[in-house]
Amino acid sequence: NAGVTQTPKxxxxxxxxxxxxxxxxxxxxNSMYWYRxxxxxxxxxxxxxxxxxxxxxxxxPNGYNVSRLNKREFSLRLESAAPSQTSxxxxxxxYQGLGEFFGPGTRLTVL
Amino acid sequence: xxxxTQSQPEMSVxxxxxxxxxxxYDTSESDYYLFWYKxxxxxxxxxxxxxxxxxxxxxxENRFSVNFQKAAKSFSLKISDSQLGDAAMYFCAGDSNYQLxxxxxxxxxxxx
Numbered sequence: 092n093a094g095v096t097q098t099p100k101x102x103x104x105x106x107x108x109x110x111x112x113x114x115x116x117x118x119x120x121n122s123m124y125w126y127r128x129x130x131x132x133x134x135x136x137x138x139x140x141x142x143x144x145x146x147x148x149x150x151x152p153n154g155y156n157v158s159r160l161n162k163r164e165f166s167l168r169l170e171s172a173a174p175s176q177t178s179x180x181x182x183x184x185x186y187q188g189l190g191e192f193f194g195p196g197t198r199l200t201v202l
Numbered sequence: 203x204x205x206x207t208q209s210q211p212e213m214s215v216x217x218x219x220x221x222x223x224x225x226x227y228d229t230s231e232s233d234y235y236l237f238w239y240k241x242x243x244x245x246x247x248x249x250x251x252x253x254x255x256x257x258x259x260x261x262x263e264n265r266f267s268v269n270f271q272k273a274a275k276s277f278s279l280k281i282s283d284s285q286l287g288d289a290a291m292y293f294c295a296g297d298s299n300y301q302l303x304x305x306x307x308x309x310x311x312x313x314x
Contacts, residue, residue, distance in 0.1 A: 122300055124301075128245075133293060133304050133305070133306050133307050134247075134293070134304050136301060139300065139301060141300040149301070179245060181247060183247070185302075188235040188254070188297060189252070190235070190237045190249045190252050190295075190297075190302075191237075191247075191249075191295075191302055192249065193246065193247035193248075195245075195246055196245050196246070
């Protein structure tokens with residue numbers, strides 16, 4: 092039981108490049124989330140998917156797109172990376188009041 | 203709108219002592235869940251403890267316990283017998299419509 096997995100763990104991009112962060116969970120959770128965490132700050136919600144087939148914007152969606160590929164997988168895409176998107180990205184999943192369970196994070200640097 | 207407030211940016215405690223971290227959750231909901239998460243230097247987010255608002259009994263997980271005062275909107279975390287491994291950021295969160303609403307966090311320092 093791996094829980095929530097994220098790939099890659101580290102990534103360096105140049106401004107304007109694109110990339111997709113992958114997330115998968117094996118806990119059969121309905122809801123999945125993407126957060127970013129800037130240095131010394133708390134979590135900010137980018138997008139979430141309450142259930143398979145639905146996605147909704149969070150607090151900071153600009154510059155990102157998401158795909159809920161199936162119940163297990165939820166990907167985050169940066170179409171044209173900017174230095175302001177340098178951050179640690181966390182994926183999480185949850186089921187009805189159990190709380191959110193997090194992946195290990197992806198440390199992204201945009202030069 | 204729901205809000206979560208952690209008013210202590212930083213707390214310190216002597217190893218083996220007890221420390222209490224404060225949190226308030228303002229909501230109009232009558233039934234909800236509250237959580238405390240720990241984020242050590244590794245950045246991994248770890249669920250520490252969970253409280254259901256309709257339960258009068260406060261949750262306990264080993265050395266971690268909560269004091270939930272629903273009317274006062276207060277949800278504090280007590281850590282007993284503090285250990286060096288407890289040093290971390292602690293975030294309080296409340297659930298709202300498929301999302302968690304997060305506090306700003308409290309940095310806990312353990313003095314050896």
